[in-house]
Each structure stands twice: as C-alpha cells, then as structure tokens.
Amino acid sequence: MITRFAPSPTGPLHLGHAYSALLASDMAREEGGALLLRIEDIDQSRSRPEWERQIEDDLHWLGINWPTPVLRQSDRIPAYRSALELLWERGLLYPCTCTRRDIYEAASAPQEGARTGPDGVIYPGTCRGKARTGPLPDGAMRLDMSRALNGLESIEFQDTGAQNPGNHNVSAISMLETVGDIVVARRDFGTSYHLSVVVDDAFQNITHVVRGADLFEATQIHVLLQTLLGYPTPVYHHHRLIRDENGRRLAKRDDARALSLYRREGLTPQNIRALVGL
Incomplete structure (x- = not known):
C-alpha cells in the first residue's frame, strides 16, 4: 500500500487536514505500507515556502513521517x-x-x-x-x-x-x-x-488515495x-469531513482551528486525535 498526503502550501493545516493525514498514515502503517508527502504548489501566486515549512513541522509534531525527497508539483x-x-x-x-x-x-x-x-x-x-x-x-x-x-x-x-x-x-x-x-x-x-x-x-505508484468526501465527485x-x-486506477478511500459547529466543512480560512494554535495552547497529538475522532 502506497498512499499520500498532498496539501497545498497556501495556508495553515487545520483539524480537517490533521484527520486526513493521520488516517492515511494509520492505514499505511496497518498494511505495512508507506505514506508519501506531496506538496501541491502549482498555484505559485498563493504558495509560500513558510507555509510548506509549517506543514512539515505540524505533520512531524503529529508523529507522521515520510520518505524524502518530497515531490513538489512546481518541479x-x-x-x-x-x-x-x-x-x-x-x-x-x-x-x-x-x-x-x-x-x-x-x-x-x-x-x-x-x-x-x-x-x-x-x-x-x-x-x-x-x-x-x-x-x-x-x-x-x-x-x-x-x-x-x-x-x-x-x-x-x-x-x-x-x-x-x-x-x-x-x-x-x-x-x-x-x-x-x-x-x-x-x-x-x-x-x-x-x-x-x-x-x-x-x-x-500510489495504490490507495485517501482524501475527503468532498472530492468524491471529482474521482x-x-x-x-x-x-x-x-x-492504473488506485483504490479510493473518501473519508468523512471535519466540520465546525455550524456543520460547514473546515477551510484554510478557519485559522482558529489551525494546528499551530492548538499546539501553542498546549494540546498534544493525542488530544488532536481525540478531537477528530481517532
């Protein structure tokens, strides 16, 4: 099993990203497979190196690791x-x-x-x-x-x-x-x-694509x-979305749910897992 987590470096990771990345990492580990990190930065007008660094730092903090070098779409x-x-x-x-x-x-x-x-x-x-x-x-x-x-x-x-x-x-x-x-x-x-x-x-060589249910129709x-x-066509796994108190799916505009803020407030990776239902 080879899966991937593919964020765009255009803002902070929020709880929805954490759920998707943790789920993909857990699934790969259970199957003795690998999780790859891909940086989807084709939108160079909005992508920022500082966001890419923050993404990697947040993922490492969550306990997620990946092989290097990381694939960047801009290359x-x-x-x-x-x-x-x-x-x-x-x-x-x-x-x-x-x-x-x-x-x-x-x-x-x-x-x-x-x-x-x-x-x-x-x-x-x-x-x-x-x-x-x-x-x-x-x-x-x-x-x-x-x-x-x-x-x-x-x-x-x-x-x-x-x-x-x-x-x-x-x-x-x-x-x-x-x-x-x-x-x-x-x-x-x-x-x-x-x-x-x-x-x-x-x-x-991605064998399993793990991503949110909002992308099901694009499949x-x-x-x-x-x-x-x-x-080849991978196996797809469209997971539930993490939503706010009003039922809206989280987006990068939801800075109040950014992982970096939870970290500053003293939450642990285990706390994040609990927040997203893992």
Missing part, C-alpha cells in the same frame, strides 16, 4: 506538459479563451440554465470548434468529453470509505451531462488540479484521465 511542469501533448495528439483537447464570467453568462442563457458539476459550472462548449492542429499551444486547454468518452460505456473505481463504499460505475452519458469539458491546463499554471494529481499519482474525472493516459 513537475514538464511531466504535465508531456501528458497534455499525448492528449492533444489524439485530438482530445482544444484551447479555451473564455473567462469565468464568459462561461457563467453563456451557461446562464435562458435556453441553457447554468448547471454545476465537479469542475464548477458545466462548460457550454463555446470554444469547442477551435482548430486542433499543429503543436500543443500554450494557455488554457479543455478536454473534449464527447471525444474522450468515445468507445467507453462507463468508467469504474472502488471506494473503501464509509461515505460511498463499494464499486462505482459511472456511465459515459452521465459524465457528458454532469461533468462536461473539464479544464486540464490553466493559463497561469500550465496544468490543472485534475491533470497534475493523476500524473503524480501514477508517477509515485470520475481522475479515473477517465487515468484511462486515457494508460495509468
């Missing part, structure tokens, strides 16, 4: 480019110049009605007819979902988490209707979360990209 841009080139050569991508406002307005037209999916507002297809010849261009790129699913009736994956347990089969028709043409490269990143996480999971996207790129 992996050529690998993401190679994956994009493979998809481009198969005619599965097209460039997109739409802004978020353009997409929302087009998708909100009276005859359309804006619908959202795991990649946000479902793209109305404005740029789908653009030329796809020549070398892979720079800029934002989308996956032509209709072409990507051609010849596939469905995609399948296994989830061992308590939230959505069992074998899942998502039909191609469902993906066309509820996901749409996802972004696989952003203008300012050269990649996207969906593409980079799939490429890195394959590169690191169908990741399994499709794995299929298109010839990668």
